[in-house]
Amino acid sequence: MKKSILFLSAAVTLLATAACQNFKKGDGGLEYKIVKDEGAEKAKAGDLLSVDMTVTSDRKDSLLQSTYDIGLPQIINIAPDSIPGLYAGDYNSMFKFLGEGDSAVFRLNLDTMAAKTGQPKPEFADKFVTFTVKVRKHFKKGNLTDSALYAQIDTYFKGEIEGLKKAEEGKLAKYVADKKLEPKKSASGLQYIISQEGKGDKVVVGDTVVVNYTGKLVNGKVFDTNSAETAKKEKTFNPMKQYEPIRFRVGHDPVIQGWTEGMQLLNKGAKATFLVPSNLGYGERGGGTIPPYAPLVFEVEVVNIIPGPKGDAPAATLPVDSAATKK
Incomplete structure (x- = not known):
């Protein structure tokens, strides 16, 4: 492991x-x-x-x-x-x-x-x-048999992950304090700061949003971005990746819950910071370079909104894959 x-x-x-x-x-x-x-x-x-x-x-x-x-x-x-x-x-x-x-x-x-x-x-x-x-x-x-030895490892890692779980709330609180942020907080626990108001109607379920984003851990480590400039600066640039705005249909295409909720707070042209607790992100399993019980920070910009059919109902929640998106 x-x-x-x-x-x-x-x-x-x-x-x-x-x-x-x-x-x-x-x-x-x-x-x-x-x-x-x-x-x-x-x-x-x-x-x-x-x-x-x-x-x-x-x-x-x-x-x-x-x-x-x-x-x-x-x-x-x-x-x-x-x-x-x-x-x-x-x-x-x-x-x-x-x-x-x-x-x-x-x-x-x-x-x-x-x-x-x-x-x-x-x-x-x-x-x-x-x-x-x-x-x-x-x-x-x-x-020891192999099974007995690896049982020790399993028990050990469960303890390590439990430590991450207990530390999560403090990590997020420290990030907010260190950055001197004053976020608003939703009932679900999503914290957000809208740094630039957009124009027009806010996103609703069924709309397709076109988004620029950078995702970071609370220690500042960037784990994903659609900005080539940011990726080069953070030494995560992948020449095989297309660095362009992502698009997804809110409530239908699989994204983390923090994004589904957060996007509905924004309109076209808006810029915001989402502080996403792990229960609205990657949870107890994490994903890729994202640890279990990791609070996440997303800088997002809504480039465009393509209205969806009226009265659209959201699709079922799907498991997380990479960054904010689930595939």
Whole structure:
């Protein structure tokens, strides 16, 4: 079970600083710096580690992945060295330096990786990829069956997700306070700020709306946008994506409940911010890079409204897929 996920903490800053210090040389071109050694038993084949981790390349502004962006740790399965494709100094072997409570910085040599695996070097780095790792928990295989071991993981993640649930209300309140916002609040819990009033009638069920949008987590991480400029700025640009206003029929095409409700507050030309609690968004499961129980922030602009048939009834609610839209 892998959850790549928010919030760069003081601990990460400490580890990143350590990355600038001298590294020790390991097998296969691996370089490492042990920042903290709790003296606990180190991981071995068959074990699993729950880790907080950031991954960067040796290029400027090159954050590739961060579990802090999701708020959940990543589970690392320590594989046996006998598996084809593994070699001393590879990604798998890094974690054998670590036990519960340990933290370290590793630099994986891409030239060695290419030579050992026969695969081309990735395009997002020149020579090294750096992993800054802190171990939360060590799950030891020992004599446990696979089912017993993974039952421990399941119980552990249920606890982590319950923590996200309890923290949600505070996260949203802190966002409002930090931004000095004064949102209005609907009966459902949707909070909204209309920053620019539009003209004409407001959206009603059955209308098709044409919308510009940017969706963010409350830590500011953009997870989706139809703005190419914003996507490039946030380093999420996808050349295969068409960056243009989206359109959907309110109450019929599947979108999160926060959008169905929020759009009916707006008219053509209106701009607004929706603060969407998870029960009106992606709920307990999350979606893609959106964590479970994540409050969301959407900046929206209604570009156009295409009136629908009069007296239209809404369609049944469908499950969430990506961003605000469900497909």
